[in-house]
Amino acid sequence: MAELRRSGGDGASASERILVVFPGYHRAWAAWIAQCLESHGHQATLQRWDPPREIPLEDSLADLLLASGPVLLVLDDWFFELGPRPAGEWNDALRGFVAANSDRFAAVNLTNRSLLPATAVLEPASLWGLSEEAAEERLMRRLGLERRRVPRPSAGRARYPETRCEIWGEVPRRNPRFTGRDDLLTTLHQRLADADRGAAVCTLLGMSGIGKTQLAAEYAHRFSPDYDVVWWVNSDDRNIQRDRLGELAVELGLRVGNEPGERIRAVREALRRGEPYGRWLLIFDGWDDTEGIATLLPQGAGHVLVTSRNRGWSEHTEILEIPAFLRAESTAYLLRRAPHISSAEADEVAAEFGDVPLPLVQAASWLGESRMEVPEYLRMVRERRLSTVDEPATGEGFPQSSMTSWSILLNRLRGAQPQAIDVLGLCTSFAPGRIPLGLIRAYPHADLPEELRWMATDLPAWTRALDTLVNYSVLTRETRGPVGVEMGPHQESVHMHRLVHDIVSKLTSEDSRVVHRQAVRTLLAQADPGNPLDSRNWPRYAELLPHLEPSGALSSAQPRVQETVLNCLRYCYRSGEYKGGLDLARRIRDHWSRIMDPLAQPMLDLTTQESNILRASGRFRDAYELDRSVHQRLGTAEPRSELAELSTKGAMAASLRHLGRYDEAHELQLEVLDGYGRLLGPDEGLALIARHNLGVGLRLLGRYQDGYELDLDTLAKRENVLRARHISTLNSGGAVAHDLRLLGKYRDALARQEPVVRLHLQVLGARHPQTLSARGQLVMCRRREGGHTQDVGPEMASLLDQLAQVHGRGHYRTLAFITNYGNFLREHGDLSQARELIDEAEAGYRALLGPAHPVATGMLSNTGLVMQAAGERAEAMSMFEASFAGLTATLGADHPWVLGCALNAASARNLNGRIADSVELSRDTLRRARHTLGHEHPLTLSCQVALAADLRAAREHEEAGKLEDDGLLGLTRTLGAQHPHTISARQRTRPYWDFEPYLG
Template sequence: MAEQRGTGRDTAAAPEHFLVVFPGYHRSWAAWIAQCLERHGHRATQQRWDPPREVSLEDSLGDLLLSSGRVLLVLNDWFFELGPRPAGEWNDALRGFVAAHADRFAAVNLTNRPLLPATAVLEPASLWGLSEEGAEERLLSRLGLERRRTPRTLPTQLRYPETRAEIWGEIPRRNPRFTGRDDLLTDLHQRLSDAEQGAAACTLLGMSGIGKTQLAAEYAHRFSPDYDMVWWINSDDRNIQRDRFGELAVELDLRSGSEPGERIRAVRDALRRGDPHSRWLLIFDGWDDTEGIDVLLPQGPGHVLVTSRNRGWSEHTEVLEIPAFLRAESTAYLMRRAPHITADQADEVAVEFGDVPLPLVQAASWLGESGMEAPEYLRMVRERKLTTVDEPTTGEGFPQSSMTSWSILLNRLRRSQPQAIDVLSLSTSFAPGRIPLGLIRAYPQAELPEELRWMSSDLPAWTRALDTLVNYSVLTRETRGPAGAEMGPHQESVHMHRLVHDIVSKLTSEESRATHRKAVRSLLAEADPGNPVDTRNWPRYAELLPHLEPSGALDSTRARVQGAVLNCLRYCFRSGEYKGGLELAQQIRDRWSRNLEPLARPMLDLTTQESNILRASGRFRDAYELDNGVLERLRAAPQRQEQGELRTKAAMANSLLHLGRYEEAHTLQQEVLVGNDRLLGPNETATLIARHNLGVGLRLLGRYAEAYELDLETLSLRESVLRARHISTLNSGSAVVHDLRLLGRYRDALSRQEPVVRLHVQVLGPLHPQTLEARVQLALCRRREGGYTQDVGPSMASLLEQLGQLHGREHYRTLSFLTNYGNFLREHGDLSQARDLIAEAEAGYRALLGPAHPVATGMLTNTGLVMQAAGERAEAMSMFESAMAGLTATLGPDHPWVLGCALNAASARNFNGRISDAVELSRDTLRRARHSLGEEHPLTLSCQVALSADLRAAREQEEAGKLEEDGLLSLTRTLGAQHPHTISARQRTRPYWDFEPYLG
């Protein structure tokens, strides 16, 4: 006897087959329903259904019955708009054809809104508002199916459609009027699913207004059960894009600081590893500038979706071109939004607007909201009876009629809702895309013109105006912050399409635009946090930055607005956005030069920031020329600005250091320190910076002991004035360690740098640029100390990768570490990779600095060491001699870099049989080293051991033995018996010196 239904026991009942029929909009529900049926032992086939309007409903429904088994319809009010068709046609089909085949049809209902009366024949089971378990129970009950005690385990477990992804980041609200595009969405999903792991990226390409953003948002909602993390990134502006990408670090609970580059690298690494989520989807909306792809475009097990107008994306991802609507999609959308128009009228409107989605949306909004008949609307558009300004053109290939339709809308709003026009016009004084309109209510003290003050005081009017614009599809609402969190006014924003922004701007009077731009400038100034050094303020600066140009803030002569502009530029420098910072600095200079004197305080502040960014970008000569021009003007001015001169000299000294002109820089640095100390006092920030910079200069001059004493004093002052965890105090801590290491006090350096790095990580995060430099210093300390050989190699490889991600391979800081890592690899036997890295660094320095720069010259000795290790002794000697001669000419004979090159040159002379020349050079080098560095410096002792080797080769055994014995004793006493230098000397391995490039 067969078991009775409802016992909860597994049975041997024959499996049934179900055809799950759904509109594309409910793909996720259909997939979950099919999964439920399969888990309980049945077969399910999913069929997306949108019967063409020209085919009768009876025929379309009859086609469904060609399948075996029962047909399960996934219903809501959207289902009955397929086509779309009049309600009467659906009711007739349900009462007739469906009722006649009631045993073959079943249905579930996904809405709490009323359905057509005749839907009762389907006896739909309502799944609305149920938990997953409740929905499954009701589904099986409606179909009369038994529930298995142990459901089958399927390879992929889909998430219940009502349960969002664990991380759901600012995805635009689902458009309940989304129409068609089903084949495009299916194609897109297939492309991403079929792509190789790590290369699942696709770009939706098309002109403005074609519907790329709507398509991406619908994809995120429709296929959300496939993903555990979905993250939306507005990419119209580079700074906002980077900030938004970096916010994922917080959502993923990654250990990273607040610096954007640091967060980005942490996020990319987590996405690549698929930890904590391997099923992720990232959507970059409006990414037209392909620069920076290597930094932001992630790889890994997840999927990437880009929307763009730039065809250059075909070189980086798959591309899916987005065409205009199909005619059936155009008419379906129009008839759903404006049910009173006929199919023929919808077709005529679609032709008028070329099936382009954005103008069709506006036309449908107008027809639906106004109730106007289509012939009257088309007559107004064609005759332009309501146009009050010259019709604009967009260059986007839109029909002119779409422009006229905007004039019609604006004229209607001027009569019926003038406050909506105020909000709309004000929005065009921001940049298109995300617009922080919440600033109006967050900063009521901003200087708004009288006619706009209602915006900050009359909340109901404000809400009505926004609702009107949203209803007419002019703006969409957005919010900032975590899901579910209470939003402050400054987090409220709207989104305005670029094309809508362009059209409305041209349809707004010059008088209104000027008034509104002034209001926006005032809001931006009020919203300036006032401290771009504080990384917690960086998201706000990233949000303000795009709006400086369209609001006219760059042209403002108000001190408050100019201060906000400069703070945005300081943010670019502090956050590492050098390219954008240089572009902004040039824009500011172009505008301010029209109204400000070259020596006005804002212009001097601008020069300081621009110079900082130029140097950070590696453009040292440009920075020097910029500051030198200002200094000449300051000196020629009738009234002296001593503080301005000192600030400019300090910047010039920094540039001179990077240019290798160390003596000139040192002279200027002394002047700056003395002047700041006299004018400001010893504890002021500018004076402390001057002390620190003088230490850098002394270090580059090879005066390590002086640098150490000065840096110790600066560290003590900063600990007292700024406290131990201040970023500048941490920098001084690393400077002291650098001095100790160059003085050969490797153990002391290592013991001090380990806590310095820990503090850097705690305060700034592990990937902040200054933290990375501190970690570099620690790796070099460990290498020189000699007891960490097994750990140093992997640590240096990791650091090199992180520096390359932060700065790029051609940046001077990356080149320095390329060199240090190459020297380490050569020293430990990986000659092939060492040669490649040293060659890359040498070429990079020559391109950046020119061949005569001390650092570019010093690189020759590293190349020589690689050649010597490879047995190319003659070529190596040529490199050593060239490096020694070049550095002697620029730095003098007693500089430590020259002494190191001389040590290598003497070695090469010995290996090439020039023994007497080697002895002569080694003797002179030892004498100079003792004078410059002291008797027990590691380099001095290396020179002593080298001289003993040359003397042995010259058969002067007695002197050689005495020097060797004294050298070994000193090495044992200072470095320890097991230090690599001591062991090498004991084994009579010839000492060498590798060049460690440093620009300051």
């Protein structure tokens, strides 16, 4: 082996300065080599090298020798395509200049493929397929350097390039023909490295076809040794984006359920903390809709890349504009892909396509595969463009020539490979981006059109067609599954660029489009798991949903396809994707209203799901009007459908409850329950739902005992019919505990709710919306029970954060908990934060429900309590009186909410010197509380203690003393001697009542 010239005086033991020369494509190897050299006491300088074609190769090689030490070339077949240059030029330079300076040059080889014959002069040490230890040993031996055992810290070390990072998530395969962009990649890496912690987010911005995705993928591969986690998130569709980001939770080992929002929050928290990995890279590809950024973008020590066409990202992240290729990059790509053309011809083709990467890729693929001469190719492109005056525009500044070049390609394939045209047409009936093309192999017995059945039965023909399209750069292959595991054809997916999808669609005949869309609709229906309630099926629904409209599924008259469409909508509701669900419901209604009767069963099912999503989004009035309009139509329809009417009435009752019209809702719900019981039987699923909803209405009416008895019976029926772990059974268990708490049986409520929450956590996960509600109820049970006061505060703060992440702070469920936490803080002396929270909740409810809604009115009482605690007595009394009067007018004088407001109003009258008025109100309130809630209810006993205080102020001490003694005995019996309410009453602290908002 040739010996390298030494710069030190003591031979191999001297410290060397080595210049490591590499193409940008192999930056990871160069970094690892430099690390190895430095760990043995040597100095390494990295030099990315791409010698310009116009400079003689000997001159570029001579420039490398200006360095003082050995020059190490990092070789593979890619190295000899730099420029690119003819193989003969490289061989001449190696045999001449390099051979003459062999004492200065050394090389390592990263491939098992043949290199140029003259490479032998470098005597490259092969590192291909070696372990890290063996590669390091061979590198040092080739350079003639002694290995020194120097301890190397693990932190910050470059990973051996053959070792994949800990988590590698669906990054597109590396493009072996990736060209240029080295300066852009270096700039991007530097920006991310220099950014402050939590702010390392950069958006690659540019028009379609400019190469944003390719650049992001190359960055991931080139700089992967810098990261422990690299995770790719396709972001063209919101549902797929959320599902894909949530999948990272499983890879990180986080113990969460299947609900996308829960998984995303867990992922963001883990990344923020840097546990279990602090060096991570997330890439959101094709994220054009900037809504919801705050709930998806992670923060922490890692890096985030976004690719987008939307300039709105400049308001949220740093922007890196992606320009067209430099002319040298364009010509280099063309010359590598089609080596038979000249540099001048490559320049002409690049000019024709405006140096835009996507059309250049297609042009290069055509020239490389067909071996056509450039003059002939350009003549075809130009003549076809001039003669086709009706050719559709491509938009976005995309060169018009590209449409013509695609037309030429398709014409060639029609003659040479018609089956590839079939596959391509099928792809255009899916949405662009990731296409689950393997569905056609997964369901070979699907009822496909006769001319497409070969796709399911003839695997060799299928493979040839796909290979052709991949070779012509029309599609790229993707697979989903663990790294290193080969996926079968039935699991295969491909990626079709949005712009290619658009162009090919325009060049596809209408007859073909009809056939292909029918096939895709059939496949989507076959792939429907059939149960959107099961969260294990949600990833499949997220995959199917984007393809409904392109395939024509939304306008299909086939019942099986319509059911798939509805199941996708049900998935949106169950998974909490309300915004996407409402948009999908609108599009379904737009299509179906043209092809079916408004009262057809699919339309009624659509209304049910849309109404559910509207209510879940807080749009109660819209939901009610939607259901009411359908109910009016049903009332005049012939023949009559009583079940449809009952379903619509049940939805209307739910909306009326949320709107505060409790009596109307109750009467309607009674009709629904009676009807289902008569038509279906008392234990059928719909009847049980109606029973549960009747219990909700009874709670809102203040009929707590009636609600408890009904809910207890419903729970028993559901445990018998559905079993204990069913989501509806869990809901009934929570309802019983809620009733017990409202009845003042705090210990019993707590004992009920604790196992209910444990089951919710096991079955649904910690952050499922129903689990969060159950956890909120548990916190309130602990607070009312009185023995967990020290633990409740931090638990409430944490739960409020989680609710806000799931629903947003303006959602009615979050507002309810904001209220409860604000009341807790006020009770424990934090008036400042309590006022902020109560003010926020009051304003939120007023905006959501209107000022006259019972919940918005009841919130005034909470505001009054804060004011009274702050010494603002007159202002507090105004709030109490307004709340008392407003709720009396809407709910009646005996409703428990009214009784609580009356308790607070009497207290304010006393504090403001209106003793006689206070006594009168307190006496009336006690009488009504005993009638409504019973003598032993905590609110009744509080009213009794309050009346005693007012009577003392009025100097009626005998009656006051008797009432107080009886009240203390009652509190001791019901709550215990050490309960905070009992202690406060013993200390003669005036009782109060905080309003707990509830919408059902």
